[in-house]
Amino acid sequence: MLYLVTLLFLVILFLLGMRMRDRMAEKSAWFELTKLSGDADGIYDPEIVSSLPEPARRYFNYMIQPGTPLRRVIEITMRGELGLGSKESPNYRTMRARQILSPPFGFVWKVKTGAIVGSDGATPTTSWTRFWLLGVIPIVRATGLDHRRSAFGRVIVEAAVWSPASLLPAQHVIWEPIDGKSARATVRLGKLSQSVDVSVDEAGRPNTVIIQRWTNANPEKLFRPQPFGGYLSEFELFEGYRLATRVEVGNHFGTDDYYPFFKAKITDIRFPKKPIL
Numbered sequence: 001m002l003y004l005v006t007l008l009f010l011v012i013l014f015l016l017g018m019r020m021r022d023r024m025a026e027k028s029a030w031f032e033l034t035k036l037s038g039d040a041d042g043i044y045d046p047e048i049v050s051s052l053p054e055p056a057r058r059y060f061n062y063m064i065q066p067g068t069p070l071r072r073v074i075e076i077t078m079r080g081e082l083g084l085g086s087k088e089s090p091n092y093r094t095m096r097a098r099q100i101l102s103p104p105f106g107f108v109w110k111v112k113t114g115a116i117v118g119s120d121g122a123t124p125t126t127s128w129t130r131f132w133l134l135g136v137i138p139i140v141r142a143t144g145l146d147h148r149r150s151a152f153g154r155v156i157v158e159a160a161v162w163s164p165a166s167l168l169p170a171q172h173v174i175w176e177p178i179d180g181k182s183a184r185a186t187v188r189l190g191k192l193s194q195s196v197d198v199s200v201d202e203a204g205r206p207n208t209v210i211i212q213r214w215t216n217a218n219p220e221k222l223f224r225p226q227p228f229g230g231y232l233s234e235f236e237l238f239e240g241y242r243l244a245t246r247v248e249v250g251n252h253f254g255t256d257d258y259y260p261f262f263k264a265k266i267t268d269i270r271f272p273k274k275p276i277l
Contacts, residue, residue, distance in 0.1 A: 046060075
């Protein structure tokens with residue numbers, strides 16, 4: 001009996017240590033992403049995008065007011081629903097989350113949904129998914145090269161939603177036309193490359209975003225490119241940026257298999273300052 005009690009104690013101690021390491025890693029990544037590009041870098045002038053495809057020009061001129069400081073890092077607070085099931089049985093659960101998004105470098109998304117807590121994240125060197133039941137029992141842990149490539153896709157599609165300044169033309173960002181309502185931005189970071197298609201209305205308001213995401217969200221559980229994206233609505237002004245506060249996204253976007261597993265209402269957006277070291 002003493003042996004079993006001791007073993008149980010050691011297991012609990014080990015799991016608590018794992019949970020503490022996860023939290024420390026999240027905190028470190030959050031700080032790193034803020035440090036990478038947290039300061040403003042110039043101000044927005046429509047002339048910056050004058051050579052871009054017309055839908056891209058409309059997008060930027062709607063999303064960023066002239067004279068706005070160019071901030072690429074954003075902290076987001078949200079609530080909403082996460083689908084933990086399938087299209088046929090979504091099993092939506094209420095969720096609350098906080099996120100830092102620092103395109104193209106990465107993100108940290110810390111979420112709580114019912115008895116499940118954890119995070120998704122990516123930095124320039126790694127990525128992870130870590131979820132816990134009741135904060136002490138690990139139920140999902142994922143990382144690796146395929147995971148990093150998939151996470152980079154998330155960074156870029158969310159950049160189009162919430163960090164338009166990060167998609168301004170640059171050496172690592174190339175825009176090309178698709179049609180009169182859509183344009184495509186391709187972003188590179190080292191060996192990673194991801195394109196995002198942005199569709200806008202006449203005013204330049206983006207209504208859909210879509211990428212070909214590297215993912216294993218399919219019956220075969222094999223990593224391959226698949227359409228991922230969703231709908232944007234309820235735009236509000238945040239320090240010179242018009243950003244969507246209602247977002248619905250999922251896998252297989254634009255097909256009969258589309259399943260919006262993520263439905264979020266943004267409750268707060270702020271632009272952090274780069275920490276003083």
